[in-house]
């Protein structure tokens with residue numbers, strides 16, 4: 001086992017049952033002998049993950065609850081009270097369909113009977129869950145000799161795009177919250193901004209994702225999770241990974257106004273099916 005600050009640590013990872021969270025869970029257990037306390041909703045996905053870990057399956061422990069519910073966090077904090085926790089990785093998130101704000105409101109009303117319920121759920125899952133986790137769990141983490149907090153943001157938190165207004169707002173909140181904590185806390189606080197990565201997060205899309213532009217910019221899950229894993233092992237603070245994320249972040253920081261219209265125009269001209277509910 002390579003020498004690394006995270007070897008043997010106990011880590012809470014939200015969204016550990018799928019996608020990026022599942023892959024980094026696997027790496028921390030297999031490469032660093034960490035004990036991972038995974039949080040998600042699907043018992044079946046956690047069972048499959050545990051099975052894939054073979055003889056190290058006892059390094060995975062999981063709790064299933066809805067991270068958007070404050071009361072669930074209070075219960076969870078109570079259940080693990082007194083345990084030694086070294087690292088908190090807030091990764092759980094949802095992506096609503098790519099659609100204009102007006103369409104998202106219509107969809108929310110159609111699916112939930114209320115214009116705002118589905119939009120609030122995005123803010124609550126992506127941002128409020130991190131606020132709850134930090135409120136109720138950081139005091140435990142801060143008892144560790146090597147406390148660490150890592151929040152998963154998005155390229156959409158670095159630069160807004162049309163069609164993801166609410167998602168982008170939720171990730172913008174994650175970005176600013178995390179950057180504030182980086183300045184306040186005397187320990188390692190990291191922020192990950194992945195670009196487009198092919199995972200199940202696109203399951204809510206109503207339209208096809210088959211498009212040359214998307215294939216060109218998307219990073220595969222294995223590459224993305226390897227970069228994230230290495231970034232955390234090196235205690236990198238600001239991790240912007242993926243070709244699209246680097247362009248969005250870099251251009252927005254240098255040319256905030258022009259880059260926004262440029263990205264919108266690229267999306268519109270791509271004629272990608274997935275962007276149709278934004279521009280038509």
Ligand SMILES: NC(=O)c1ccc[n+]([C@@H]2O[C@H](COP(=O)([O-])OP(=O)(O)OC[C@H]3O[C@@H](n4cnc5c(N)ncnc54)[C@H](OP(=O)(O)O)[C@@H]3O)[C@@H](O)[C@H]2O)c1
Pocket residue numbers: 014015016017018019020021039040041042043045065066067068091092093094095125152153154155156193194195196197198199200201202
């Ligand atoms: N994929 C991308 O292109 C991309 C790009 C930028 C940022 N990100 C961010 O990366 C993070 C991981 O995304 P991913 O692509 O790996 O997505 P994913 O495969 O869909 O995984 C999402 C994870 O979050 C959990 N989760 C979602 N809502 C939850 C809730 N209400 N309560 C508890 N757990 C919940 C899911 O648990 P269950 O499956 O058990 O419900 C799952 O484990 C997210 O924060 C996402 O915003 C992804």
